[in-house]
Amino acid sequence: MASQTPTVVPFPHFDKDVDAQGLRKAMKGLGTDEKAIINILCYRTNAQRQDIKLHYKTAFGRDLLDDLKSELSGDFEDVMLGLMDTPAMYDARCLKKAMKGAGTDEDAILEILCARNNAEIAAIKEAYKKGGFGSKDLEKDLKGETSGDLKRLLVGLSVGARDEAASCDPTKVQADAKALYDAGAGQLGTDESEFQRIIVGRSRNHLRQVFAAYGSLTSKSIEDAIKSEMSGNVETGYLNLVRFINNPLEYYVKKLNKAMKGLGTDEACLVRIFVMRCEHDLGDIAHSYRAHHGTSLVDAIKSEVSGDFKRALVALLS
Structure with missing residues (x-):
């Protein structure tokens, strides 16, 4: 990277x-x-x-x-309190919030789990227990809130056991690209378990090469394959994963743009991304945002939100 x-x-x-x-x-x-x-x-x-x-x-x-x-109070309070949590506790709190009350915010859960490494996921699970959130067991709560293939995907991500090797074996890359093809477009019906075995288990480095190899093999991108083979929440789940793995900056640019597009603003999404990424790559995200949308992220924020909340987000960007 x-x-x-x-x-x-x-x-x-x-x-x-x-x-x-x-x-x-x-x-x-x-x-x-x-x-x-x-x-x-x-x-x-x-x-x-x-x-x-x-x-x-x-x-x-x-x-x-x-x-x-x-x-x-309000969104300003949310961002300042978010900054005061440790990163693991903040993630755990966001996961608890995403599973609270009627309905589950799968988008928020995926945004967190797809972007964390094994050590970070272990720290989140510990913080979830320490914070006394839900049943204190993140995996148990994910199982209780979701079902089917999405449940299996989220449980797989929450284990935090992805291969993190830096090196890639070209033979294995080709084998995985072929296995993904065979599990989807190459047969009637879709074998989601093969998608999970590869996309949740393999290293991100390896997967970027697998996705490129898949495109060469089928003249169809892995995203297109997922869209034609899956539907609903599990499709959203795999698209989140693939997009983050392929290009993390573009992933967050799309999230931010969606949060500010049209009527209303998804303030919770803005808070999450600013709090979670300001010490990592928020500068790169802002640069990528300008390249994609021809306007600065600061200007986009200023036109969407106001008051102390706006001042806090702008301060985190500067």
Whole structure:
């Protein structure tokens, strides 16, 4: 993978005591200084924010998260609280939210599980248990919320046992491309278990080559094959996986564009991507967004959302 461009990097001359005092002052007494909160939390890395959180309690005997919850509201509160979680706890919380109440937000679940490596998935499962979410067992909750091939796909992803080898064997690449063809277009009906065995189990490096080989073998892209062979939630599941593996930046650009397109905005999706990607590749995503849509991500955000929520997202981008 190419080197990544984060938008949030370690703050130079970081001083947890100065930051904790600044946050306390911003929330003390009448009114809240939202700008001061943004200027601190949106310009610190997660590790620095965790230091501030601990020091805040040490210095003031108060819980920073409780203070933020009582002072902030709406989407602005969501993004600031998201920044205060560790990455694994934030993912676990988003998964819990996606399975809460009537209906399941499969899109959010897939967005998280398809993009995490084995170590990250192990940390999410631990955080899910530690946070006391649902039954405290992520796999059990995924099984309870979904069914059929989608359930098997999500359970497979939640195991966190994908091959992570960097090297690829050309013979195995060709064999997997042929196996995918035989499991779909090469027969009547579709053998989803073969798709899962390969797309959930193989390394991402290997799969990028398999998808290219599939295109050469059939003159049809793997995406087209999935669209013609599957339907409903399981089709959405495999398309999410393939798109992320093939081109992570383009995957997030499409997600962001969909979240801001048409009437209404999917604020939850914006929060998730900004919180999860700001220390990884949000700079690259923004660059790719401009290349695809001819407008900057900052301008797109400014035209979609407003107030402190807008200021926070713009700060995370800068």
